[in-house]
Amino acid sequence: DTEVTQTPKHLVMGMTNKKSLKCEQHMGHRAMYWYKQKAKKPPELMFVYSYEKLSINESVPSRFSPECPNSSLLNLHLHALQPEDSALYLCASSQGWGESYNEQFFGPGTRLTVL
Amino acid sequence: AQSVSQHNHHVILSEAASLELGCNYSYGGTVNLFWYVQYPGQHLQLLLKYFSGDPLVKGIKGFEAEFIKSKFSFNLRKPSVQWSDTAEYFCAVNLPTSGTYKYIFGTGTRLKVLA
Numbered sequence: 737d738t739e740v741t742q743t744p745k746h747l748v749m750g751m752t753n754k755k756s757l758k759c760e761q762h763m764g765h766r767a768m769y770w771y772k773q774k775a776k777k778p779p780e781l782m783f784v785y786s787y788e789k790l791s792i793n794e795s796v797p798s799r800f801s802p803e804c805p806n807s808s809l810l811n812l813h814l815h816a817l818q819p820e821d822s823a824l825y826l827c828a829s830s831q832g833w834g835e836s837y838n839e840q841f842f843g844p845g846t847r848l849t850v851l
Numbered sequence: 852a853q854s855v856s857q858h859n860h861h862v863i864l865s866e867a868a869s870l871e872l873g874c875n876y877s878y879g880g881t882v883n884l885f886w887y888v889q890y891p892g893q894h895l896q897l898l899l900k901y902f903s904g905d906p907l908v909k910g911i912k913g914f915e916a917e918f919i920k921s922k923f924s925f926n927l928r929k930p931s932v933q934w935s936d937t938a939e940y941f942c943a944v945n946l947p948t949s950g951t952y953k954y955i956f957g958t959g960t961r962l963k964v965l966a
Contacts (some may be wrong), residue, residue: 740894778941778956779895790952825959826895834951837902842895 739763740825740843748849752815757846758811759827767791767833768810769840770802772827779826785810786833817850824848853878853946855956856883864894864932872927872960874942884925885943885954886916901925912936934966 740761747845748756759768767786771779784792785804799821801813810827824845830838855876864870886898897918899910906918923946924936942957 765913776939776961778957779954779960781953784953792953825900828895836881836947836952838945838952839885839900840954841897842887844894 740827740829740841742825742843742846745844746844746847746849748851749814749817750851751819753817754813754815756814757812757825757827757848759812759843760808761829761841761843762808763829763831763841765829765831765841766807767830767838768804769830770800770810770812771828773824773826773845775823782810784833791833802815814848817848819850822848822850827838853948853955855942855955855957857940857942857960858959859895859960859965860960861962863965866934867931868964869964870929870932870936872940872962874925874927874957875956876923876942876944876946878911878923878944878946879966880947884916884918884954885945885947886910886914886925887941887943888938890938893918898927898940913917932962932964934964936962937964938962 743758764826770782782796783802788804799816803811826845827843828840830840858873884901887895898914901908901918909915940960943954945952
């Protein structure tokens with residue numbers, strides 16, 4: 737299995753809602769990533785988990801809360817988001833972390849709309 | 852600051868035309884380089900990568916790229932494009948940042964191939 741899966745594909749939420757995005761991989765990868773991608777822009781790194789520990793938080797607002805329950809799963813909990821948070825949220829994974837040769841595999845993304 | 856630039860933001864070609872997309876990075880040390888493609892409504896897929904060895908690398912779907920260290924470049928080429936190559940193309944470089952390595956993406960090139 738060489739796939740990274742993400743659910744849901746689309747999510748519409750209000751500014752007072754709490755929702756979660758889910759990402760899963762079964763490639764035995766030890767690093768998982770959350771990216772945010774606005775239209776016509778490159779992906780921007782948000783968080784990195786390596787060996788189930790948070791390794792990087794790119795100064796992301798606390799209304800985004802990542803969680804890594806096990807080595808195959810990565811969640812992104814959302815609370816009190818703003819309309820400008822509307823974007824495509826991408827999950828990725830890589831075999832290892834912190835080496836120059838790590839290749840990242842991307843999921844299809846969750847398209848989030850905040851009303 | 853380390854950066855990755857793609858100078859062609861929009862490219863329009865007719866089928867069978869040759870393609871070359873530029874990618875330049877600013878870092879003097881050893882780098883690993885990637886080209887990803889994002890077809891409309893689909894996830895980022897790896898086209899090809901360069902870690903070491905032959906600077907001319909071949910990828911999927913007839914794409915190739917040449918690493919020229921002296922020019923800090925990793926340009927993507929295809930001799931004859933097809934309508935199905937219409938997509939957004941991102942160059943990514945795994946660069947050392949704050950004691951680890953992170954993907955830095957270029958701004959992307961939107962390719963439209965006319966049938």
